[in-house]
Amino acid sequence: MDIEESKKIIVEKLTKKSKTKSKFYLKDFYKMIPDEKPRAVKNLVNQMVKEEILEYWSSGSTTMIGLKGVGKQASAEDEA
Amino acid sequence: MAKHETPLLDQLESGPWPSFVSDLKQEAESRAKNEKNMEYQIPVDAVDDLLGVLELSYKHGRTHWKHGGIVGVFGYGGGVIGRYCDQPEMFPGVAHFHTMRVNQPAGKFYTTEYLNNLCDLWEFRGSGITNMHGSTGDIILIGTETRQLEEVFYELTHTYNQDLGGSGSNLRTPADCIGQARCEYACYDTQAICHELTQEYQDELHRPAFPYKFKFKFDGCPNCCVASIARSDMSYIGTWRDEIRIDAEAVKGYVGGEIPSNAGAHSGRDWGPFDIQKEVIDLCPTGCMIYENDELKINNKECTRCMHCINVMPRALRIGNDRGCSILVGAKAPILDGAQMGSLLVPFIKVEEPYDEIKEVIENVWDWWMEEGKNRERLGELIKRQGFQKLLEMTNIKAVPQHVQEPRSNPYIFWREDEVEGGWERDVVEYRKHHQR
Numbered sequence: 001m002d003i004e005e006s007k008k009i010i011v012e013k014l015t016k017k018s019k020t021k022s023k024f025y026l027k028d029f030y031k032m033i034p035d036e037k038p039r040a041v042k043n044l045v046n047q048m049v050k051e052e053i054l055e056y057w058s059s060g061s062t063t064m065i066g067l068k069g070v071g072k073q074a075s076a077e078d079e080a
Numbered sequence: 081m082a083k084h085e086t087p088l089l090d091q092l093e094s095g096p097w098p099s100f101v102s103d104l105k106q107e108a109e110s111r112a113k114n115e116k117n118m119e120y121q122i123p124v125d126a127v128d129d130l131l132g133v134l135e136l137s138y139k140h141g142r143t144h145w146k147h148g149g150i151v152g153v154f155g156y157g158g159g160v161i162g163r164y165c166d167q168p169e170m171f172p173g174v175a176h177f178h179t180m181r182v183n184q185p186a187g188k189f190y191t192t193e194y195l196n197n198l199c200d201l202w203e204f205r206g207s208g209i210t211n212m213h214g215s216t217g218d219i220i221l222i223g224t225e226t227r228q229l230e231e232v233f234y235e236l237t238h239t240y241n242q243d244l245g246g247s248g249s250n251l252r253t254p255a256d257c258i259g260q261a262r263c264e265y266a267c268y269d270t271q272a273i274c275h276e277l278t279q280e281y282q283d284e285l286h287r288p289a290f291p292y293k294f295k296f297k298f299d300g301c302p303n304c305c306v307a308s309i310a311r312s313d314m315s316y317i318g319t320w321r322d323e324i325r326i327d328a329e330a331v332k333g334y335v336g337g338e339i340p341s342n343a344g345a346h347s348g349r350d351w352g353p354f355d356i357q358k359e360v361i362d363l364c365p366t367g368c369m370i371y372e373n374d375e376l377k378i379n380n381k382e383c384t385r386c387m388h389c390i391n392v393m394p395r396a397l398r399i400g401n402d403r404g405c406s407i408l409v410g411a412k413a414p415i416l417d418g419a420q421m422g423s424l425l426v427p428f429i430k431v432e433e434p435y436d437e438i439k440e441v442i443e444n445v446w447d448w449w450m451e452e453g454k455n456r457e458r459l460g461e462l463i464k465r466q467g468f469q470k471l472l473e474m475t476n477i478k479a480v481p482q483h484v485q486e487p488r489s490n491p492y493i494f495w496r497e498d499e500v501e502g503g504w505e506r507d508v509v510e511y512r513k514h515h516q517r
Contacts, residue, residue: 025455026249027291038450039289046287050155056248056288058151060161060179061415062456063248063288074149075226078164078176 006033006044011053014067022071023057023064082108083125084132088139104131107208118204122173122225126207129173130223133165144171150178150226151248153233157287159244160229176226177207181245182219182236183253183278183285186271187261197240205232216295217255217306218245249292251284255312256298257305265390266300267318267403268431274298276435277442290446291453301399302385308411308422313459314442315408315422316431320400323380324389330396331356331376341392360389404430407441409471410460420460423468425475427482441475448474 013032014024029045030038045065048054055068082105093099108127111120123129133144150162161179168175198219202208207223214220224232236242245253254277257263259270277296278285284294297308300318308315333339334354340347341354356376361369368382369389376396378389390397407429408422429437445459448471453462463471472479497503 025291026288027453027455030451037447039447042289042450046157046283046289049157049287056151056157057149058158058161058248058288059148060247062292063151063157063250065288072149074151074162077146077149077162078168 003044006036006041007048007053009033010045010048011067014054014070018067018070023066025062025064029065082131083128084135086131086135089131089135101131104209111203111208116200116203118200120203121205121228121231122207122223124173126173126177126223127209129165129171130177130207130209133167133171133174136167136170145177150229152244152286153230155286156244158247158250159286161247163223174223177223178226178229180206180221180224180229180232181214181216181247181253182221183243183245184213184217184219184255186256186274186278187258188213188217189261194240201232201235201240205235215311216245216252217297218253244286246285246293249288249290250286250294251281251289252293252295253285254278254296254298255306255308257300259298259300263300264394265303265318265387265399267320267399268300268316268405270298270300270316270318272433273316273431273435273438276433277439280439290450292456292458294446294449294459296442298405302387303391309408310411310419310421311413312411312422313409314445315411316405316438317408318399318403318431319385319406319428320403321428322400322402324378324383324400325398326376326378327396327398328375331393332374334393334396335374339393339395343394360392363388404428407438409445410458410463412458412460416456416458417461417464420464422460423463424482425471425477427480441477444475445471 010029010032026042026045030041033041033044036044045054049056049065052068054065057064057066057074086101089101092101104127108125108131111124111127114120114124137144144166146164146166148162150160151157152159159181161181163177163179165171165174165177199208199210202210202221205224205228206221209222211220211222221232233244236244254274256270256274257266260266260268261271274296283289294314295312296314296316297306297312298316299306299308302317302319304317308317330339334341335356337353341359356371361371365386365388366382366384368379370377390399405428406424407426409425410420411422412420426441431438449459449462452466453459457465468483469479472483
């Protein structure tokens with residue numbers, strides 16, 4: 001699948017779910033692009049983080065990924 | 081005068097062992113005195129506040145830390161663990177108190193100058209508290225504020241040639257024992273492969289790639305000084321295929337008491353004369369040794385490389401010459417499921433540059449786990465869920481007797497129908513002609 005098209009699908013799906021959920025496991029992205037190998041999707045997601053379309057959130061043990069600026073932000077973790 | 085009263089922590093100092101509380105108090109005092117005239121970039125009383133929040137946690141019986149959020153520096157998806165105190169007014173010095181994981185050098189060799197510089201950097205831009213080393217193997221720098229992260233990273237990479245380690249759903253910092261640099265038991269160069277795989281898998285180390293954490297650890301021999309068999313998803317344990325080398329004269333030296341057993345490690349007390357039968361032969365788990373007519377014989381086919389005899393008589397017994405490693409998979413600590421030790425996947429493999437065969441095993445395992453692993457499921461749990469046989473299929477490794485702990489106890493290796501002559505179908509009518517119901 002075309003990279004730009006894949007990126008579009010990811011952004012669309014995350015935007016659609018953003019009212020209920022803002023952070024996703026890497027595995028959730030595999031399902032969004034089922035024709036691609038997990039490793040290719042992983043590389044695409046990390047690329048999208050680099051491009052600042054997506055962002056990471058980590059508990060320290062597990063990493064989650066969401067649309068940049070959506071949901072609770074790392075810089076606001078100290079707020080109640 | 082301490083900033084906070086800490087009666088519960090003070091009690092911890094009364095035991096016979098060195099206490100981390102004493103260390104923290106020493107650091108708090110040192111920061112207050114500031115003999116080096118440092119311009120501290122985070123509050124000078126951060127360590128006092130750390131003691132205070134810990135005392136409060138002990139008093140309440142619950143934590144006052146929140147965690148999460150920050151993952152690393154720009155371009156990285158790991159290496160920093162966000163920590164925030166949930167009582168920031170009471171303890172402003174630790175309101176933001178992030179942890180940084182720094183990739184330790186293979187074998188953990190440092191110069192004093194390097195350690196001094198690292199400590200000075202952390203005094204300047206962090207709390208001054210370090211953990212050398214964390215259970216991951218990393219140099220852990222405990223406690224700094226968000227705005228210091230990039231600054232510390234810049235200094236580490238540009239001045240000290242050091243990188244951040246792994247955290248989150250990444251490959252964690254590979255860890256190894258001291259290996260052939262200092263140890264005659266090492267069956268392969270642990271530092272070389274640890275360094276090579278760290279370089280090869282930089283992307284997996286710095287950016288999330290997996291359903292959960294993944295750890296490599298390299299032990300040069302079955303003494304397992306980094307405990308890879310218990311702590312890593314993929315454990316490399318040095319072993320040999322041929323025979324334990326015996327120096328008959330040195331054996332006599334041990335028996336005659338001229339050479340101290342265990343390299344003199346238990347010399348603090350008189351344990352009586354060395355008894356080879358009681359201390360070596362009878363303790364061999366497979367009973368593969370015999371000492372008669374002043375001669376030690378080993379049935380090497382039965383040896384399971386427990387290392388006991390070699391540890392007791394290191395000058396008389398040495399590891400074999402045909403060396404490599406065994407690869408075990410699936411060890412983990414008890415977070416979701418119970419704790420697990422590693423299961424043997426590759427009984428013997430040569431450890432030689434460029435390590436292509438080993439990399440092939442790694443990448444096959446990763447492909448399977450990335451595809452089939454559930455969120456927050458470790459490799460060991462996937463192996464339990466889908467079966468060891470599935471792992472063998474996915475890694476193209478043939479089932480061998482070493483995969484079975486003992487007959488009928490872990491029978492995860494089954495024949496497929498196409499592997500059995502005649503298949504599963506049979507003619508029942510024909511069968512009944514010869515066998516009554």
